[in-house]
Amino acid sequence: DQQVKQNSPSLSVQEGRISILNCDYTNSMFDYFLWYKKYPAEGPTFLISISSIKDKNEDGRFTVFLNKSAKHLSLHIVPSQPGDSAVYFCAAKSQNTGKLIFGQGTTLQVKP
Amino acid sequence: DAGVIQSPRHEVTEMGQEVTLRCKPISGHNSLFWYRQTMMRGLELLIYFNNNVPIDDSGMPEDRFSAKMPNASFSTLKIQPSEPRDSAVYFCASSLGNSLNNYGYTFGSGTRLTVV
Numbered sequence: 001d002q003q004v005k006q007n008s009p010s011l012s013v014q015e016g017r018i019s020i021l022n023c024d025y026t027n028s029m030f031d032y033f034l035w036y037k038k039y040p041a042e043g044p045t046f047l048i049s050i051s052s053i054k055d056k057n058e059d060g061r062f063t064v065f066l067n068k069s070a071k072h073l074s075l076h077i078v079p080s081q082p083g084d085s086a087v088y089f090c091a092a093k094s095q096n097t098g099k100l101i102f103g104q105g106t107t108l109q110v111k112p
Numbered sequence: 113d114a115g116v117i118q119s120p121r122h123e124v125t126e127m128g129q130e131v132t133l134r135c136k137p138i139s140g141h142n143s144l145f146w147y148r149q150t151m152m153r154g155l156e157l158l159i160y161f162n163n164n165v166p167i168d169d170s171g172m173p174e175d176r177f178s179a180k181m182p183n184a185s186f187s188t189l190k191i192q193p194s195e196p197r198d199s200a201v202y203f204c205a206s207s208l209g210n211s212l213n214n215y216g217y218t219f220g221s222g223t224r225l226t227v228v
Binding site for chain 1: 116145147151152153154155156157160168203205216217218219220221222
């Protein structure tokens with residue numbers, strides 16, 4: 001059972017446009033959500049997070065939106081840059097266990 | 113700090129052989145996690161330790177997998193005997209405390225395992 005799902009394996013956008021990466025979850029006990037970015041041959045690195053008590057968190061070009069009623073979150077990157085090309089993982093923390101559960105990842109390609 | 117250090121970076125082994133993956137967490141971090149990355153399931157949590165004690169190993173796929181953390185600065189993930197379906201990238205991550213800080217976990221660069 002995949003508690004965190006990223007249904008789009010890949011996304012391609014033009015440089016300067018907006019990238020929107022989506023993530024759905026099933027467990028209402030998740031209380032914290034994070035996005036990680038992964039380049040080839042490297043480990044995932046933290047990008048941005050949001051607490052379940054908020055619906056938006058912004059950090060520069062990156063904004064995460066949380067819709068608790070829909071159990072959905074999204075990462076917006078604007079404007080997108082070629083250096084943003086990477087695999088993006090959505091992750092959620094269970095307040096019961098403290099474990100981070102990750103999605104399958106979405107490969108973003110930003111074309112110059 | 114050098115970050116989370118994993119070795120080897122790449123491992124190619126024959127089916128049936130024993131494989132040992134190693135991890136050195138960030139000094140001072142007291143939680144350590146082993147993840148496996150596959151195309152189908154993304155990053156799967158295999159096991160995690162807190163203060164060197166295994167807390168949850170429910171993600172370990174089968175008895176062929178075992179993990180140890182003999183001290184705060186070292187952990188191993190062993191597969192014996194290895195099978196081709198174990199081929200994946202294995203990541204180790206560490207964090208401070210049971211709860212996340214704003215930055216989540218720090219991951220190592222991973223070990224790419226290929227079992228032929």
